Amino acid sequence: MSVRENLRVMVIDDMGVSRALVTNALDEMGVIHYSAEADPKAALAKLSASPVHLVLCDMNMPGMNGLQLLEALRRQPATANIGFIVITGTPSPDIIQKGQALRLNNLVAKPFDTPKLRTAIEQVIGKRL
Amino acid sequence: MAANDAFRDLFFEEAEDLLATLSDDLVRLSAGEFDNEIVHSIFRAVHSIKGSAGAFSLEELVDFAHRYETVLDGVRSDRLELTPDLFRVVQRSADHLAVLVEAARTEQETDRAVTETALAALDACLCAASATGADPMPTASETPEAGPAQEEPQFGFVPLSLDLDSLAQTGPQSFDICFRPHPSLYENGHEPALLLAQLAELGHLETEIDLSALPHWSAPEIVEQALSWKLRLATDATQDAIEEVFDFVDGLCDLTIQAEGNDMPETVVQNGAPIETATTKLAEPDAAPTATCIEAETAEPASAAKSVAAADTPRPTLRVDLDRIERLFNAVGELIINQSMIAQRVDDLQLHHDADMAVHVESYRLLARDIQEAVMAIRAQPVKPLFQRMSRIVREAADGTGKQAQLVMVGEGTEVDKTVIERLADPLTHMIRNSVDHGLEGPEQRCANGKDPVGTIWLSAAHRSGSVVITIRDDGGGLDREKVLGVAVKKGLVPAGADLSESEIDNLIFLPGFSTASATSLLSGRGVGLDVVRTAVQSLGGRVNIVSRPGKGTEFTIALPLTLAVLDGMLISVGNISMLVPISAVLETIRPLAGEVQAVGPDECLLSIRGRFVPVIDLAANLGVPRAVEADAPMLLLLVETEARGTCALLVDRVHDQRQVVIKGLESNYGHVPGVSAATVLGDGQIALILDPDAIVAQNHGAGLRAVIPS
Numbered sequence: 017m018s019v020r021e022n023l024r025v026m027v028i029d030d031m032g033v034s035r036a037l038v039t040n041a042l043d044e045m046g047v048i049h050y051s052a053e054a055d056p057k058a059a060l061a062k063l064s065a066s067p068v069h070l071v072l073c074d075m076n077m078p079g080m081n082g083l084q085l086l087e088a089l090r091r092q093p094a095t096a097n098i099g100f101i102v103i104t105g106t107p108s109p110d111i112i113q114k115g116q117a118l119r120l121n122n123l124v125a126k127p128f129d130t131p132k133l134r135t136a137i138e139q140v141i142g143k144r145l
Numbered sequence: 146m147a148a149n150d151a152f153r154d155l156f157f158e159e160a161e162d163l164l165a166t167l168s169d170d171l172v173r174l175s176a177g178e179f180d181n182e183i184v185h186s187i188f189r190a191v192h193s194i195k196g197s198a199g200a201f202s203l204e205e206l207v208d209f210a211h212r213y214e215t216v217l218d219g220v221r222s223d224r225l226e227l228t229p230d231l232f233r234v235v236q237r238s239a240d241h242l243a244v245l246v247e248a249a250r251t252e253q254e255t256d257r258a259v260t261e262t263a264l265a266a267l268d269a270c271l272c273a274a275s276a277t278g279a280d281p282m283p284t285a286s287e288t289p290e291a292g293p294a295q296e297e298p299q300f301g302f303v304p305l306s307l308d309l310d311s312l313a314q315t316g317p318q319s320f321d322i323c324f325r326p327h328p329s330l331y332e333n334g335h336e337p338a339l340l341l342a343q344l345a346e347l348g349h350l351e352t353e354i355d356l357s358a359l360p361h362w363s364a365p366e367i368v369e370q371a372l373s374w375k376l377r378l379a380t381d382a383t384q385d386a387i388e389e390v391f392d393f394v395d396g397l398c399d400l401t402i403q404a405e406g407n408d409m410p411e412t413v414v415q416n417g418a419p420i421e422t423a424t425t426k427l428a429e430p431d432a433a434p435t436a437t438c439i440e441a442e443t444a445e446p447a448s449a450a451k452s453v454a455a456a457d458t459p460r461p462t463l464r465v466d467l468d469r470i471e472r473l474f475n476a477v478g479e480l481i482i483n484q485s486m487i488a489q490r491v492d493d494l495q496l497h498h499d500a501d502m503a504v505h506v507e508s509y510r511l512l513a514r515d516i517q518e519a520v521m522a523i524r525a526q527p528v529k530p531l532f533q534r535m536s537r538i539v540r541e542a543a544d545g546t547g548k549q550a551q552l553v554m555v556g557e558g559t560e561v562d563k564t565v566i567e568r569l570a571d572p573l574t575h576m577i578r579n580s581v582d583h584g585l586e587g588p589e590q591r592c593a594n595g596k597d598p599v600g601t602i603w604l605s606a607a608h609r610s611g612s613v614v615i616t617i618r619d620d621g622g623g624l625d626r627e628k629v630l631g632v633a634v635k636k637g638l639v640p641a642g643a644d645l646s647e648s649e650i651d652n653l654i655f656l657p658g659f660s661t662a663s664a665t666s667l668l669s670g671r672g673v674g675l676d677v678v679r680t681a682v683q684s685l686g687g688r689v690n691i692v693s694r695p696g697k698g699t700e701f702t703i704a705l706p707l708t709l710a711v712l713d714g715m716l717i718s719v720g721n722i723s724m725l726v727p728i729s730a731v732l733e734t735i736r737p738l739a740g741e742v743q744a745v746g747p748d749e750c751l752l753s754i755r756g757r758f759v760p761v762i763d764l765a766a767n768l769g770v771p772r773a774v775e776a777d778a779p780m781l782l783l784l785v786e787t788e789a790r791g792t793c794a795l796l797v798d799r800v801h802d803q804r805q806v807v808i809k810g811l812e813s814n815y816g817h818v819p820g821v822s823a824a825t826v827l828g829d830g831q832i833a834l835i836l837d838p839d840a841i842v843a844q845n846h847g848a849g850l851r852a853v854i855p856s
Contacts, residue, residue: 033156033197040152066383070307076192099307105196106214112302122304127199139304 020145025050028059028085029074029103034126038072038103041130045137045145056080060088067095070121070140072133075104075111083111086118099140103128156197157250158464161530163190164243168533171236174227175551181221187235188217191242198249206245209260212267213238225270234266237544240537318380320387323401325373330397337374343390348380373399470523474710477513477520478807481711484513485828521710525560528606528615531570532557535577535604542581549588549598550581555605561613565705568685569615572678576617576701577602579675584619584699594696596620612687612729613707618700624693626650633659651691655679683839686712686727686822704729712808712825714835716801717783720770723833725806725825730838732784732792734800742780752782752794759784762845763796764836768820774798785838793842808835819844 025047029035035052042050051068053059056077063071071089075082082102089095102115105126115123121140124133138145167190170183195210216235219225227235241263248255322344326337344350353375360371378387387402394400488506496502536552543550561569585591585600592598603618626647633639633653645653653659657676682689687705706712706729714725715734735754742761743751750761761782765772782794806825811818822837 031193031197032159033152033200034193036152036155037197037200066385074196076189076196078186078189097307105192105199107302115302116305119305120302121307123302126196127202136304140307142306 019141019143020046021048023047023049023070023141023145024068025070025072026059026063026068027052027072028054028056028077028082030054030056030077031074034074034103038133041128041133044130045134047145056082056085060085063089063095063098064092067098070099070101070137072101072103072124075102075106083114083118083120086115086120090118101136101140103133153201156201157246159197160194160246163194164239164246165530165533166190167239167242168536171239172536174232175236179227184217184221184227188214188221191217194242194246201249203245203249205255205257205260206242206249209238209245209264210242212264213242216267216270219271231270234270236540238263238267240540243537318404320376320378320380320384321401321403322376322378322387323373323399324376324391325399326394327397327399330394333394333397335394335397337372340390340394341374341376344376344378344387347382347386347390348378350379351377353377470520473520474524477517478710478809480513481517481807482826482828484509486830489828517711521562521707522560524563525707526563526566527558527560528566529554529557531566531573532604532606534570535573538574538577539581539602542578546582547587548581548585548600550585550600550602552577553601553603555603556607559606559608559613561606561705562707562710565613565685568681569703569705572681572703573615573617575678576675577604580617580619580621580699580701584621586622590622594622608707609704613705615703615705616700617703618698620698623695623697623699624651624654624691626693626695629653648692651693654691655689686729688729710808711805712823712835713803713805714825715783715803716827716833717797718773718799718801719764719768719797720773722768722770723801723827723831724764725804725833725835726783726785726795726838727822727835728803730785730787732786735782735784735794736779737782754784757792759792759794760790760845761794761796762842764841765796765798767841767845772798785842787839787842790842793838795838795841806833806835 025042027035027038027042027050029038029052032054035054039050039052049068051062053062056073057079059071060080071085073082073085080088082104086100086102089098089100099121100119101122101124102111102120103124103126104111107123107125112123122136124136128136134145167187170187170190173180173183174187191210191214195207195214198206198210216225216231216238220227220231220235225231241259245255245260324337324340326335330337341350341352355373355375356371358371358373380387384402384404391398391400488510491502491506532554536554539550539552542548580602581600585602586594586596588598591600601620603616605618606613606615608614630639630645630650630653633650633656634641634643636658638653638656638659639645655675655678657674659674659676679689682703682705685705687703690702690704691699692702693699712725713728715728715731717724717726737752737754741753743753743758745751751758752761753759781797781800783797783800784792784794787793806827808823809825811821811824818834820837820841821834822840823835825833825835827833
């Protein structure tokens with residue numbers, strides 16, 4: 017089986033439009049196993065129970081931002097090595113710095129298109145999708 | 146990305162929700178509630194709109210939201226102080242953002258100059274901050290570089306590659322599963338062997354049965370929960386998949402699933418259910434059947450997620466095509482008619498002696514009403530979004546007239562039929578503008594009168610006995626009755642020297658052609674007067690009233706029916722025709738005594754009632770139908786309240802009873818009939834016209850009333 021058929025991804029964004037755009041891009045890439053979550057806290061609980069390979073996460077969300085979620089994931093052994101890509105409209109130096117400290121895997125600036133997201137994912141998994 | 150239309154609709158729906166949140170937050174801020182969480186929430190709303198708008202190439206919107214967001218970011222990180230001036234800019238920017246979103250939705254051109262002005266105001270705030278502030282503040286000219294329009298990621302982030310193989314756990318994982326069926330599992334027809342077979346499909350399964358609890362074969366009693374299994378499953382499947390196998394026996398067995406490996410126990414603790422407790426329970430011989438380990442493991446995060454969902458996100462909703470609801474609505478209308486027909490038929494056949502039949506007919510009636518109410522509730526929406534739009538109108542109007550005004554909303558959770566809300570938007574906008582423009586005084590004059598320079602407009606909604614009452618009240622100077630009367634006389638709306646009561650003068654402003662032109666400004670003087678408001682409200686089956694107190698302010702009251710689908714009416718007949726008069730218009734029914742009705746002129750009559758004279762209108766003559774009663778039969782009058790001519794008495798042949806009917810429009814099926822607003826189908830299958838008392842009174846041509854005056 018190819019990578020894209022094996023890769024399990026979770027999309028986390030409080031905005032339905034953004035979720036739809038990301039999952040649409042995943043569809044175009046042929047990634048089959050993905051789920052989408054609106055609430056970062058619920059996503060954390062789900063990831064703890066059943067981890068995925070890669071998380072595509074928005075930055076600004078109510079309750080918990082993307083980096084806070086990443087930090088929580090890194091702290092528990094089951095999810096510590098999960099791949100994490102932040103999708104943000106404002107990739108500020110602050111986010112980059114904090115992200116690197118938390119072993120953030122990649123950063124995608126909004127607006128993005130499918131090739132851009134594909135490149136970002138391929139950079140992380142080190143394989144062609 | 147060529148984002149398709151479905152995403153686009155979703156974007157605008159979400160943007161609308163975000164704008165509503167934004168507006169709420171701003172109200173909370175202006176009420177003096179300063180809390181960092183509110184500022185964060187405002188920031189997030191603007192940020193989310195910007196982020197999504199980028200995907201649809203809405204450049205003007207993105208640019209503006211970006212600048213707005215920069216200012217909000219300054220406030221949230223304490224680089225900018227939220228002064229009253231800044232708050233004003235923040236508020237106006239929220240308004241402008243709403244305008245831009247609306248323009249993008251309708252794909253209309255926006256006034257670029259307005260955006261420039263709004264951007265300049267935001268820039269001014271940023272400049273002021275960088276001039277005084279010790280902290281460096283990104284200025285507007287810098288920000289676009291880091292902005293969303295940029296093509297290539299230049300933020301210098303080095304991607305960190307992931308060792309997918311280690312994460313993918315290439316080798317199958319082992320799970321230790323304890324499974325102890327309750328007797329109820331067998332009672333429900335489940336078979337452990339099948340469950341085990343299903344598990345075996347997931348991977349390699351080792352089973353070990355625990356027979357220790359099994360009594361000796363000679364024991365007379367069957368011991369419950371005698372069998373249990375210890376299973377070890379090596380699989381690629383997730384724990385979820387294993388749990389899924391046991392879905393149907395959830396609560397019918399004790400079950401623990403534990404992944405082998407160093408990390409899982411911690412995960413379980415993380416979820417708030419220490420595994421020890423669960424296993425202890427399992428060891429207890431008489432463990433309560435519900436206290437299963439699987440529940441202990443999953444219940445916690447599930448309930449936590451639920452409470453989070455309740456707090457942060459609105460309740461789940463379903464978006465439905467409006468046409469489908471319309472269809473349901475029509476079907477329910479027919480159902481109600483059908484129900485009343487059957488009830489009437491049962492009555493006619495005298496079947497009501499049959500107790501069973503009576504019970505069924507009654508429950509049918511109740512069911513039909515239940516369905517009707519439920520369907521109506523689908524269309525009901527809170528007036529809040531409409532009211533929020535009004536608060537924008539108030540700010541715009543205040544800016545346009547150089548006045549200071551605030552809007553106070555009361556009862557914005559009141560639910561009203563969707564169509565009513567939609568059709569109310571224009572008249573309400575007009576009245577709000579009118580209140581700011583004509584109602585409130587300028588700040589200097591207000592100060593001189595000892596009032597707060599900031600005028601207040603109250604907008605409230607409430608349910609009152611089957612209707613919705615919306616009031617618009619201002620604390621301005623009230624109507625200048627002398628001027629109003631003067632204008633009306635000048636325009637020939639009332640004869641000079643007419644003796645009018647205060648409320649009659651107040652109501653003159655609703656007359657077509659009345660417009661206090663000398664006082665019209667750019668705002669409300671858009672060629673529409675309040676008569677348009679009255680017409681719009683009347684077309685919704687409502688009425689509008691005005692109460693003015695000099696020096697204290699003016700209050701407009703709009704009373705509307707809850708729905709446009711059903712109507713409470715008084716069933717009357719004229720000639721052989723059944724008709725309904727809306728109950729909202731009916732004051733009373735009377736049989737006048739001799740002498741109470743007086744002839745005036747050749748064919749006019751007046752009813753004298755409690756010291757007042759009320760014109761009598763002959764319905765039969767007006768509708769061109771012959772009367773069905775003898776000329777010397779006692780007169781029967783229905784007193785109705787009309788907008789145009791106050792109280793009038795309608796002469797009818799018979800008054801039957803009050804009933805609720807389903808409104809069937811005539812316009813689409815037949816055509817407009819003067820004096821008739823719609824039709825309905827009665828229980829006996831007859832069609833009854835629904836009268837519009839106002840139209841009848843307005844077109845009244847009295848004819849031969851003298852003949853019917855009781856002597």
